[in-house]
Amino acid sequence: MATIRDVARRAGVSPATVSYVLNNSGPVRPETRERVLQVIAELGYHPHAGARQLKRRRSDTVGLILPTGERRLSDPFFLELIHALGDACADHQLDLLIATCRDPAADLRLIDRLYKGRRVDGFLLIDLQRQDPRIPHLLEAGIPFVAFGRIEENGEFPWVDVDGEAGIREAVAYLVGKGHRRIAYLSPPLSFTFAHHRFEGYRKGLAEAGLPFEEALIRIARPTMEAGYQAIRTWLTEGLPFTALIAATDLMALGAMRALHEAGRIPGQDVAVIGFDDIPMAAQAHPPLTTLRQPMDQIGQALIRTWLAAVNGEISPPTLIRPILIRRASA
Amino acid sequence: MATIRDVARRAGVSPATVSYVLNNSGPVRPETRERVLQVIAELGYHPHAGARQLKRRRSDTVGLILPTGERRLSDPFFLELIHALGDACADHQLDLLIATCRDPAADLRLIDRLYKGRRVDGFLLIDLQRQDPRIPHLLEAGIPFVAFGRIEENGEFPWVDVDGEAGIREAVAYLVGKGHRRIAYLSPPLSFTFAHHRFEGYRKGLAEAGLPFEEALIRIARPTMEAGYQAIRTWLTEGLPFTALIAATDLMALGAMRALHEAGRIPGQDVAVIGFDDIPMAAQAHPPLTTLRQPMDQIGQALIRTWLAAVNGEISPPTLIRPILIRRASA
DNA sequence: CCGCTGGATTGAAACGTTTCAATTCCAGGA
DNA sequence: TCCTGGAATTGAAACGTTTCAATCCAGCGG
Numbered sequence: 001m002a003t004i005r006d007v008a009r010r011a012g013v014s015p016a017t018v019s020y021v022l023n024n025s026g027p028v029r030p031e032t033r034e035r036v037l038q039v040i041a042e043l044g045y046h047p048h049a050g051a052r053q054l055k056r057r058r059s060d061t062v063g064l065i066l067p068t069g070e071r072r073l074s075d076p077f078f079l080e081l082i083h084a085l086g087d088a089c090a091d092h093q094l095d096l097l098i099a100t101c102r103d104p105a106a107d108l109r110l111i112d113r114l115y116k117g118r119r120v121d122g123f124l125l126i127d128l129q130r131q132d133p134r135i136p137h138l139l140e141a142g143i144p145f146v147a148f149g150r151i152e153e154n155g156e157f158p159w160v161d162v163d164g165e166a167g168i169r170e171a172v173a174y175l176v177g178k179g180h181r182r183i184a185y186l187s188p189p190l191s192f193t194f195a196h197h198r199f200e201g202y203r204k205g206l207a208e209a210g211l212p213f214e215e216a217l218i219r220i221a222r223p224t225m226e227a228g229y230q231a232i233r234t235w236l237t238e239g240l241p242f243t244a245l246i247a248a249t250d251l252m253a254l255g256a257m258r259a260l261h262e263a264g265r266i267p268g269q270d271v272a273v274i275g276f277d278d279i280p281m282a283a284q285a286h287p288p289l290t291t292l293r294q295p296m297d298q299i300g301q302a303l304i305r306t307w308l309a310a311v312n313g314e315i316s317p318p319t320l321i322r323p324i325l326i327r328r329a330s331a
Numbered sequence: 332m333a334t335i336r337d338v339a340r341r342a343g344v345s346p347a348t349v350s351y352v353l354n355n356s357g358p359v360r361p362e363t364r365e366r367v368l369q370v371i372a373e374l375g376y377h378p379h380a381g382a383r384q385l386k387r388r389r390s391d392t393v394g395l396i397l398p399t400g401e402r403r404l405s406d407p408f409f410l411e412l413i414h415a416l417g418d419a420c421a422d423h424q425l426d427l428l429i430a431t432c433r434d435p436a437a438d439l440r441l442i443d444r445l446y447k448g449r450r451v452d453g454f455l456l457i458d459l460q461r462q463d464p465r466i467p468h469l470l471e472a473g474i475p476f477v478a479f480g481r482i483e484e485n486g487e488f489p490w491v492d493v494d495g496e497a498g499i500r501e502a503v504a505y506l507v508g509k510g511h512r513r514i515a516y517l518s519p520p521l522s523f524t525f526a527h528h529r530f531e532g533y534r535k536g537l538a539e540a541g542l543p544f545e546e547a548l549i550r551i552a553r554p555t556m557e558a559g560y561q562a563i564r565t566w567l568t569e570g571l572p573f574t575a576l577i578a579a580t581d582l583m584a585l586g587a588m589r590a591l592h593e594a595g596r597i598p599g600q601d602v603a604v605i606g607f608d609d610i611p612m613a614a615q616a617h618p619p620l621t622t623l624r625q626p627m628d629q630i631g632q633a634l635i636r637t638w639l640a641a642v643n644g645e646i647s648p649p650t651l652i653r654p655i656l657i658r659r660a661s662a
Numbered sequence: 663c664c665g666c667t668g669g670a671t672t673g674a675a676a677c678g679t680t681t682c683a684a685t686t687c688c689a690g691g692a
Numbered sequence: 693t694c695c696t697g698g699a700a701t702t703g704a705a706a707c708g709t710t711t712c713a714a715t716c717c718a719g720c721g722g
Contacts (some may be wrong), residue, residue, distance in 0.1 A: 001447060005707055014672045019710055026711085027670060046447035050384030051708035054677045059381065061428075068414050074611045079410040083399050086431030096429045096451065097392075100417030115334060119426065226615035236580035258617060261592065280405045284557035286589060334678055345702045357681085358700060382678035385707045600683055 002045040011039040061095045063120030069102035076279045084300030115143050122311045144310040160302045160319040165201035167292040171274045172205025175244045184242035188223035198248045228255025244272035250282045272331035287329035296324035333374040342370040374401045392426045394451030401435035407610045415631030446474045453642045475641040489648040491633045496532035498623040498654035502605045503536025506575045515573035519554035559586025575603035581613045603662035618660035
């Protein structure tokens with residue numbers, strides 16, 4: 001495999017010059033640069049990442065910890081997120097390293113290994129818990145990171161999140177505008193921060209519309225299709241005391257729609273349904289699901305931009321991204 | 332950040348010895364080893380990945396190219412695959428680097444950059460086309476890789492695949508055993524290799540059962556839920572000339588089931604439905620979907636094992652993994 | 663014709679490991 | 693007591709970059 005010396009020799013120039021051309025740091029005469037670039041192309045030379053990392057003291061690699069085993073993320077939303085992150089990384093010439101971790105206790109060890117070994121320059125945290133042990137650990141160790149989501153006590157750390165509260169408020173207002181007065185809400189356990197915020201949006205939305213908040217219109221269930229389905233099933237035995245339903249995730253909304261179908265209540269006709277995320281399947285549902293889209297590209301870009309800042313020691317203000325209400329036939 | 336010299340100094344020993352302890356190569360007296368390990372723990376020392384890579388001439392990193400943009404993989408199956416790969420990598424102390432690529436033309440450049448820069452030791456190829464330009468490129472450049480899936484002309488390269496043919500044959504036999512004689516088949520375009528093999532399974536399954544192959548029982552559609560739905564819809568206008576349906580992916584099967592429901596034909600009761608993949612949603616469908624499970628853990632392990640062999644210059648025989656028929660209520 | 667200036671180029675020293683070859687150490691045999 | 697040989701340890705040379713400081717050189721003003 002060609003090295004920088006090979007290039008230098010063949011271009012009749014010193015390795016230093018080649019390095020200058022490569023990084024265009026340092027002054028190089030145009031014709032010299034041209035010659036060097038030529039040789040680089042001829043030889044198909046690519047600088048050795050390890051050597052570079054050693055000298056420059058950074059790896060240009062983003063670390064993403066993916067919980068697996070029990071805690072595995074199976075919402076297709078995360079596949080979209082990974083795509084978006086990959087794209088954003090590519091835009092900034094960064095690489096994305098995925099590390100999986102079965103055991104929550106091993107999370108911190110994994111983080112240390114990757115960071116202290118300089119395999120990654122910093123982390124992206126996803127799937128935050130309201131109290132997340134990773135955050136104090138990273139802060140204390142002075143390891144750069146960005147969180148996708150918030151935690152209960154947002155200390156001084158950079159995060160990017162989608163404004164679930166604003167989104168759900170908009171959804172409530174939208175439904176109210178269509179004449180709905182009894183709007184139900186289906187939420188994952190509030191120990192998920194995102195669930196908490198979206199739920200706040202529901203409460204505030206109702207308040208803004210002057211509607212009462214009723215316990216009977218709330219159901220808590222796991223954030224899966226099945227749980228959404230079951231929730232509606234049991235609700236149906238009570239005669240379905242609402243005309244519209246907001247689910248905190250598309251997956252739950254999809255489950256809910258199926259239950260409604262089975263009971264002969266056509267979503268979008270007999271009952272309005274709104275989801276959250278806009279996973280690819282949402283547009284293909286029947287009827288197509290009205291939902292709050294998480295603008296993935298924007299999220300990926302914001303995360304990587306903030307990550308870069310963090311790695312460079314800058315502190316970025318938090319970014320709150322507004323979800324977009326996508327109106328389809330379900331509501 | 333602590334270096335190997337710091338450890339050496341503090342343990343009263345030379346860097347070489349520390350290195351021997353770290354990799355347990357070379358003879359070290361037990362008490363020396365103990366002392367060194369102690370210091371390593373005290374200092375929270377982790378060897379610098381770049382330096383290590385430079386010297387050892389490998390990065391212990393697996394490269395995975397994720398197509399994005401138009402070609403993006405949105406089947407939740409891939410999220411499961413990523414999880415499984417991550418786990419398998421962790422088991423072998425490997426890291427998983429995800430590189431995305433919008434443009435098929437850039438695939439090859441990306442591969443070169445990652446490999447020649449020694450960022451990765453080799454690749455994992457997913458989402459194979461029947462004619463895949465990456466394969467000849469990798470072969471010619473002598474870059475180690477393993478394909479998940481096969482191509483049209485399987486030259487001499489290592490691959491791991493799920494035996495779609497055997498799986499579908501089993502599904503056909505299973506349905507025949509239940510008395511079905513008119514079994515329909517829903518397939519993605521046969522330019523996908525996996526679709527081709529599964530389709531072969533269907534033909535052979537019918538032949539083995541002594542059933543005729545009928546064009547009218549075949550539909551080709553994109554491998555999405557929506558496409559599965561539409562296919563059944565149009566079929567319904569013809570009076571649904573079958574009693575059982577095999578779909579080549581769960582997503583398609585799920586779409587099909589929805590169409591059946593809408594038409595008042597209960598899947599698993601009026602029409603048997605079998606899918607392929609066993610994505611998490613399959614078990615949560617209504618009725619739960621009978622399907623051929625791709626044993627993800629096994630796939631991940633096989634891929635990584637084969638990858639390691641490839642990187643070490645060994646040639647492994649192809650691995651064909653038998654999918655498992657998971658019987659649920661839909662068939 | 664000389665000394666200066668400033669841009670272009672280069673040499674060499676890191677960066678933090680691994681590993682070969684050389685050295686030290688020590689127990690046991692003569 | 694001195695050797696010997698194997699086990700334990702060490703020094704130093706890579707690995708392929710980047711970058712500082714030093715050198716080179718062409719052109720210019722005096």
